[in-house]
Amino acid sequence: MLLVPFFSTEYANANASVEDAIRRVVRSNHFILGREVSAFEDEFAAYIGVEHCVTVASGSDALELALRALGVNRGQSVVTVANAGFYGSFAIHALGAEPLYVDVDRTTLTLSVQALEEALRLRPAAVIVTHLYGQMANMGAIADLCSAACVPLVEDCAQSHGASLGGHKAGAWGDVSCFSFYPTKNLGALGDGGCVVTRRADLALGVRALRQYGWEPKYTVVHPHGCNSRMDEIQAAVLRAKLRYLDACNAERSRIAARYAETLADLPLVLPGTGGPEHVAHLYVVQTPARDALRAHLAAVGIAAEVHYPVADHHQPAYLGTPTPLDLAVTEQACAQVLSLPCFPGMSDDAVAHVAQSVRRFFVKGG
Ligand SMILES: Cc1ncc(COP(=O)(O)O)c(C=O)c1O
Known part of the structure; x- marks a missing residue:
């Protein structure tokens, strides 16, 4: 594997x-x-x-x-x-x-x-x-x-x-x-x-x-x-x-993000907007209500995916008393649904394909 x-x-x-x-x-x-x-x-x-x-x-x-x-x-x-x-x-x-x-x-x-x-x-x-x-x-x-x-x-x-x-x-x-x-x-x-x-x-x-x-x-x-x-x-x-290598490394991250975007486009996932200089693909973050199941499915095939971030600041146990006068509905949903896929300089084409295909297989039987 x-x-x-x-x-x-x-x-x-x-x-x-x-x-x-x-x-x-x-x-x-x-x-x-x-x-x-x-x-x-x-x-x-x-x-x-x-x-x-x-x-x-x-x-x-x-x-x-x-x-x-x-x-x-x-x-x-x-x-x-x-x-x-x-x-x-x-x-x-x-x-x-x-x-x-x-x-x-x-x-x-x-x-x-x-x-x-x-x-x-x-x-x-x-x-x-x-x-x-x-x-x-x-x-x-x-x-x-x-x-x-x-x-x-x-x-x-x-x-x-x-x-x-x-x-x-x-x-x-x-x-x-x-x-x-x-x-x-x-x-x-x-x-x-x-x-x-x-x-x-x-x-x-x-x-x-x-x-x-x-x-x-x-x-x-x-x-x-x-x-x-x-x-x-x-x-x-x-x-x-x-x-000296920052721009080249960012371009590599963006290429990986573009490959994910292409392979995952038709799935019931919210994909990040990528492609322009305003996004340097530090993390490739998808959103799905099935986040935890998708993460477990990827772990089972050897892929480390992470959550950035699972607990919203106003729910952190040490600071539960912080007043939150404004509506935070999108924040709440994001914390429950975001999943970061591996995306880093030096990642091999095979590794990118394995991640993309494994995400596909989670949503599309035989996909
Ligand atoms: C958005 C953001 N701000 C601030 C920090 C804090 O940086 P450091 O870990 O160097 O203290 C991080 C680190 O992960 C971060 O992701």
Whole structure:
């Protein structure tokens, strides 16, 4: 039986010379905030098309420090979606602020423009928009609404490295944008990592200070709630090597997504919209009420499929008291029906065919 993993870091790292990058850092004897970090920050800012990139220790830290730099305070509310793994909610709770959950669009499963319009009437302190599964949200409309309401916009780009809409990359739309470089991301390190990108010098300076104890200058704590959230030189060197292959890897993911779309088109499944530069196929997510049975059927033929994400943020047991004044019907349905099929750079044609045909066989007898 052909076993298909959900992701392979071995394949994802195969092209880039990550071992050379590590050797270079070991020889330099400089491991924290050195030349590799500065070079990666410059290269990634240029790739996204913004002035500033500040690396941090994870995507979660990026979200928290971005909200802190924006001045979001305890007790204020921050708009976020509830179907995106709780990462935005972690950051909001870390500040003592409250998530204001807003429903998602039925087609893209990203922040609904109509629902955002309603939420902005409740005067939130900031909006987090998550480009989920590699699919960019409707950024033209969302950025216009936020700017008209004078509410700062934070993009969560942890699943959308390299996606672009109307010629502008994910990360170039918000006041401040956050990336994760967790190993399975479209641009993944060999451990944890993240960054904040922005056009605003004040926010870049704020995050730069906050990531290192709130110092400005060294040993003088000017910013409250600083922490140690630095990316190390080895991760920065690895990311520099892998950034060169990001567009090629995204194209490979998109080709796999296109093959799934072709083979599964006639089945009673909701398929993701793919094909344009606004979707970099971080995950290939189908929707069906038979999700759990389909997942079990795939597991029985050696295919690892996963659920992103099974529990909506407002149903997380640790935070059951969070008020949810707005309707979250699409979110609720998505959490019950989404299933992610394997889709990663280096996945063989045979593996893609095995997944697609196995999904077909679940729905079409002998299919
Ligand atoms: C949408 C989203 N935001 C934020 C994060 C948090 O990133 P990290 O795991 O690097 O803290 C993730 C990570 O999986 C994510 O998928």
